[in-house]
Amino acid sequence: MKNSFLGKRIRGGGYAMKGAWLLLMHEPSIQVQFVISILVCIAGLYFDISKTEWIAQFFAIGLVMTAEGLNTAVEAIADFVHPDFHAKIGHIKDVAAGSVFIAAVTAVIIAAFIYFPYIF
Numbered sequence: 001m002k003n004s005f006l007g008k009r010i011r012g013g014g015y016a017m018k019g020a021w022l023l024l025m026h027e028p029s030i031q032v033q034f035v036i037s038i039l040v041c042i043a044g045l046y047f048d049i050s051k052t053e054w055i056a057q058f059f060a061i062g063l064v065m066t067a068e069g070l071n072t073a074v075e076a077i078a079d080f081v082h083p084d085f086h087a088k089i090g091h092i093k094d095v096a097a098g099s100v101f102i103a104a105v106t107a108v109i110i111a112a113f114i115y116f117p118y119i120f
C-alpha cells in the first residue's frame with residue numbers, strides 16, 4: 001500500500017495539506033488574506049449573496065491565496081539558491097509578486113461586481 005499508486009497519492013495529499021498549514025501558520029501575507037477572506041464571507045452571509053456569487057467569491061479567494069502561496073515558494077527558492085543581492089533574483093521576485101498583484105486586482109473587481117449592487 002505504502003508505495004502503491006493510491007498510497008503515493010494519499011501521501012502527496014498529506015504533504016500538500018502540511019504545506020497549506022505551514023503557509024497559514026507562518027506567512028503573514030497569507031494570514032492577512034485569510035482574515036480578509038473570512039470578512040468577505042461574513043459580508044456574503046450578511047448580504048445573502050447568490051450561489052453563483054459565492055462560487056465567484058470562493059474562486060477569487062482561492063486564486064489570491066494560490067498565487068500568494070506560489071509567490072512564497074518562489075521567494076524561498078530564490079533566497080535558497082542565491083541569498084545575496086542579484087538583479088536576476090530581484091526580477092524573479094518582482095515577477096512572482098506581479099502574479100499576486102494580478103490575482104488581487106481580479107479579486108477586487110469580482111468583489112466590486114458582487115457587492116456594488118447590494119451596497120449602492
Ligand SMILES: Nc1ncnc2c1ncn2[C@@H]1O[C@H](COP(=O)(O)OP(=O)(O)OP(=O)(O)O)[C@@H](O)[C@H]1O
Binds near residue numbers: 075082087
Ligand atoms: N536577493 C535579492 N536581490 C535583488 N533584489 C531583491 C532580492 N531580494 C529581494 N529583492 C527585491 O525586494 C523585493 C521584495 O523582496 P522580499 O523577498 O523581501 O519579498 P516580500 O514581498 O517583502 O516578501 P515577504 O514579506 O514575504 O518576505 C523583491 O520583489 C525584489 O525587488
